[in-house]
Amino acid sequence: MLKHEPVLPPEIIYPIEEWRWVEKSFAPGFLPQAETVFTVSNGYLGIRGAFEEGGPAFRHGTFVNGFHETWPIPYGEWAFGFATTGQTIANLPDAKIIRLYVDDEPFDLANARLLSFERALDMRAGTLERRVLWETPAGRQVLVESQRLVSFQEKHVAAISYRVTVLNAKAALVLSSEVVEHLPTGQDVKDDPRLAHATMDRVLSLQAAEGKDRRVILGYRTTRSGMTMACGIDHVLETDCTWTMKADWGGHGARLVFSVDAEPGKPIALTKYITHHTSRDDKTAELCLRAGRTLDRVVAEGFGRLLDDQRAYLDDFWHRSDIQISSRHPRMQQCLRWNLFQLIQACGRADRAGIAAKGLTSQTYDGHYFWDMEIYVLPFLIYTSPSLARNVLRFRYSILDKARERARAVGQKGALFPWRTISGDEASAYYAAGTAQYHINAAVAHGIVKYVDVTGDRNFLLECGAEMLVETARLWFDLGFFSPRRDGRFCIHRVTGPDEYTTVVNNNTYTNLMARDNLRFAADAVDDMRQHSPDHYRALVLRTGLDPAEADDWRRAAERMYVPFDERSQIHPQDDDFLDLKKWDFEGTPRDQYPLLLHFHPLVIYRHQVIKQADVVLAMFLLGNEFTLEQKRRNFDYYDELTTGDSSLSACIQSILAFEVGHDEHAISYLISALLMDLADVGARDGCHIASMGGTWMGVVYGVAGLRDNGGRLTFQPHRQVQALRFRLSVRGQQLAVEMESGSVTYRLEQGDGLTIWHRDERLELQPGRPVQRS
Numbered sequence: 001m002l003k004h005e006p007v008l009p010p011e012i013i014y015p016i017e018e019w020r021w022v023e024k025s026f027a028p029g030f031l032p033q034a035e036t037v038f039t040v041s042n043g044y045l046g047i048r049g050a051f052e053e054g055g056p057a058f059r060h061g062t063f064v065n066g067f068h069e070t071w072p073i074p075y076g077e078w079a080f081g082f083a084t085t086g087q088t089i090a091n092l093p094d095a096k097i098i099r100l101y102v103d104d105e106p107f108d109l110a111n112a113r114l115l116s117f118e119r120a121l122d123m124r125a126g127t128l129e130r131r132v133l134w135e136t137p138a139g140r141q142v143l144v145e146s147q148r149l150v151s152f153q154e155k156h157v158a159a160i161s162y163r164v165t166v167l168n169a170k171a172a173l174v175l176s177s178e179v180v181e182h183l184p185t186g187q188d189v190k191d192d193p194r195l196a197h198a199t200m201d202r203v204l205s206l207q208a209a210e211g212k213d214r215r216v217i218l219g220y221r222t223t224r225s226g227m228t229m230a231c232g233i234d235h236v237l238e239t240d241c242t243w244t245m246k247a248d249w250g251g252h253g254a255r256l257v258f259s260v261d262a263e264p265g266k267p268i269a270l271t272k273y274i275t276h277h278t279s280r281d282d283k284t285a286e287l288c289l290r291a292g293r294t295l296d297r298v299v300a301e302g303f304g305r306l307l308d309d310q311r312a313y314l315d316d317f318w319h320r321s322d323i324q325i326s327s328r329h330p331r332m333q334q335c336l337r338w339n340l341f342q343l344i345q346a347c348g349r350a351d352r353a354g355i356a357a358k359g360l361t362s363q364t365y366d367g368h369y370f371w372d373m374e375i376y377v378l379p380f381l382i383y384t385s386p387s388l389a390r391n392v393l394r395f396r397y398s399i400l401d402k403a404r405e406r407a408r409a410v411g412q413k414g415a416l417f418p419w420r421t422i423s424g425d426e427a428s429a430y431y432a433a434g435t436a437q438y439h440i441n442a443a444v445a446h447g448i449v450k451y452v453d454v455t456g457d458r459n460f461l462l463e464c465g466a467e468m469l470v471e472t473a474r475l476w477f478d479l480g481f482f483s484p485r486r487d488g489r490f491c492i493h494r495v496t497g498p499d500e501y502t503t504v505v506n507n508n509t510y511t512n513l514m515a516r517d518n519l520r521f522a523a524d525a526v527d528d529m530r531q532h533s534p535d536h537y538r539a540l541v542l543r544t545g546l547d548p549a550e551a552d553d554w555r556r557a558a559e560r561m562y563v564p565f566d567e568r569s570q571i572h573p574q575d576d577d578f579l580d581l582k583k584w585d586f587e588g589t590p591r592d593q594y595p596l597l598l599h600f601h602p603l604v605i606y607r608h609q610v611i612k613q614a615d616v617v618l619a620m621f622l623l624g625n626e627f628t629l630e631q632k633r634r635n636f637d638y639y640d641e642l643t644t645g646d647s648s649l650s651a652c653i654q655s656i657l658a659f660e661v662g663h664d665e666h667a668i669s670y671l672i673s674a675l676l677m678d679l680a681d682v683g684a685r686d687g688c689h690i691a692s693m694g695g696t697w698m699g700v701v702y703g704v705a706g707l708r709d710n711g712g713r714l715t716f717q718p719h720r721q722v723q724a725l726r727f728r729l730s731v732r733g734q735q736l737a738v739e740m741e742s743g744s745v746t747y748r749l750e751q752g753d754g755l756t757i758w759h760r761d762e763r764l765e766l767q768p769g770r771p772v773q774r775s
């Protein structure tokens, strides 16, 4: 059962609009959350929604995916194999700043007399817009209209159109366009381990600074990780009023001050073009040149072109990815689109990087990549933007060598992917809820196989997927053992499953089942390649030193895998000991003591039957074929009561399973909880919960529409009470539209030459132009 009901902010401030998230009045109380909600990002570059004028602000943030500083992880007591290097995404120089002064009076929203205010994230245009009418203490009425975007087309580019009109008087107007370095933020892991590590030292040092006309380019290098970046700004000022400009730049950043003799009713339009280029290597000079070339191009093409390209990119995205629900729920529709929009903002141009747990909306979780990518975000990408799914898996492949090293460091064969990382090195300092989550290996394998099954991209398997399957399977075979005390069954000990409230256990059901799949996948891939793709097979053997007998070992381990089952209660224990623990006293735990991790010593939590997030329940979703419906019901009922939902990764999965076992009310409230995770402010000031957004998409597609896709076979068990639901899926290069309406469902093959799917137990052969309707 849901432990806390999500509550949306009031409609009077945040009215319902299907395609925009709108704020109708300046709302200081929602400021920290709103900075997250109004972030603009393209997956490479992200800018939190703080105001151009610099304040009031909770926390300014400009991030480039993967651009990070390192620091030695301090341990009071060190042990062999502990992770050594912390990594934190850097907060870059803030180039969005445009301060406004009218007759020397600063425009400061916190103190300004506002005659009107509106800002909106337009999810079709891909822009953050604002329109404010300000009356200065001297009675000047000043209209400020701005538009901000981070371009999907030009991944290194952000731009701001900032337009000021003094309506009723002449005035001396100043626009100070700046690049500002914010001191390291006060996020402190002592208060909340999920926040970013507060690097108190200066992260960036200035290496180069140049300026000409209305352009400044600054080059920086991080102190420890040695990464470099260039940040460039350029401007176009359009107005009929007379103006002058002064610029200075250097150690403090940059400042271009436009002084304008504003005349009543004459707009002053400043367009600011911003570019960030980054490198892992010492390349400041080259990056500055690149920044210059980018600015040459985008300034010549103009803001309008950026807007057009943005719209075109998003039109295409929405065509593939939109989910439409009944017009009776416009608020939910709006929230759903906001979730989907955040997903493309996190993934669109991530290109060769991973997808951070918070996307590019904050430094929380240090900007790290977790298993969230494969289990929570990848399904959405596979079915709506397969090329982006491939990018995610390619990123994993790019860190395979580091995963091999990591396996050696923890005394195992094969590869162990880091629980959390940016660079590929393990950055988790708390092994019990970190490194011990070996299940991340199986998540990668699961993602690869789902991607290949659904997209049909066998080349990916041949070129890099199989290699990851081999190395992850090797890890499992080496980690587990055939236990004489368990009748020769293959057991995996001292690991942590997804539920971080129960750690370092024996035979975590989820882990064993997922490892079994991983072992099978690897054996199948190797056999298949040996038979059908001998060249690739030879290359694989060369790269991995594969011995043909290994696949037999993996099969044996998979067949003999021990899966805990308690005959007495007829449920799958979460691990060998879980059912022996005392149950948590939920009744005696006041609401303000959640999340438990912030109020109880880990050992207190570990000693109880209490769950942070779906564990057996997640296994029942990902590996549905391994459980009978009756087992699913019993397991669900048992674990649901013990689940706090202290992790945002839980509600969506509980929703899917609740739908499957027929607890419709629960299912819907979990789905709504996942959907509203950030908009109803469950810690949204610290960034978006990207996994929950991918989970929301899954909650609709796997939950409401009942999709199951084990082995690439698509079966729908649509929920019968749905008023209206429409979405599209891309399957093996074909486009399938699913439309549910008052108890009936229509499957329409919009593109492609034939697709087989199952509706409940019935096999359907879909052909283009011949929709099939069922109830």
Ligand code: BGC
Pocket: 357, 365, 370, 371, 372, 498, 500, 612, 613, 647, 648, 649, 691
């Ligand atoms: C969850 C993990 C998750 C991480 C990042 C933690 O709270 O327990 O499963 O990977 O957050 O989202």
